[in-house]
Amino acid sequence: MPKYTLKVLTDFASAHTLRDYPGNCSRLHGHNWKVEAEVEATVLDSLGMAVDFKTIKSLAREIAGELDHTYLNDLAPFRDVNPTAENIAAWFFREMAARLNAPGVRVSAITLWETERACVRYTEE
Numbered sequence: 001m002p003k004y005t006l007k008v009l010t011d012f013a014s015a016h017t018l019r020d021y022p023g024n025c026s027r028l029h030g031h032n033w034k035v036e037a038e039v040e041a042t043v044l045d046s047l048g049m050a051v052d053f054k055t056i057k058s059l060a061r062e063i064a065g066e067l068d069h070t071y072l073n074d075l076a077p078f079r080d081v082n083p084t085a086e087n088i089a090a091w092f093f094r095e096m097a098a099r100l101n102a103p104g105v106r107v108s109a110i111t112l113w114e115t116e117r118a119c120v121r122y123t124e125e
Contacts, residue, residue, distance in 0.1 A: 004041045004050040005108065009034060010060040012068035016083040019073075028071075033088070034113035035064055037096060043104035051105055063095045085114045089122035 015030035037060045041050030067075070072083035077091050089112040097107040113119040 001042055006039045008037050008056045008060050010064045012064040014067050014070050014072050016072040018082050031114050036111040038109040040108040041105045059099055085112050085120045088112055089120050093122050
């Protein structure tokens with residue numbers, strides 16, 4: 001069966017503290033995060049597209065917008081869970097999958113870049 005992987009990139013800026021972290025990250029600090037959203041498809045529509053990039057970009061921007069210019073610790077998903085890169089990536093994945101997944105199309109991975117040299121890739125495979 002053929003498989004197509006589509007990727008889009010978006011970003012957001014936010015601040016957080018890591019509760020109980022034994023170092024500087026326990027203090028308030030911020031990041032300019034980059035999000036790579038990967039979508040897998042096994043079928044193409046009548047135009048020969050798996051999913052319009054515009055659709056994926058719009059959804060990724062919408063979800064990133066929920067985090068943009070916020071203090072992550074104040075948001076419901078991170079009140080009891082530390083807003084680590086790992087937990088943010090998992091949350092982003094679940095949000096995007098709930099809004100996009102359909103027969104033959106699914107979110108396959110979210111890569112969250114905390115800095116230019118450090119990222120986490122989350123998948124449920």
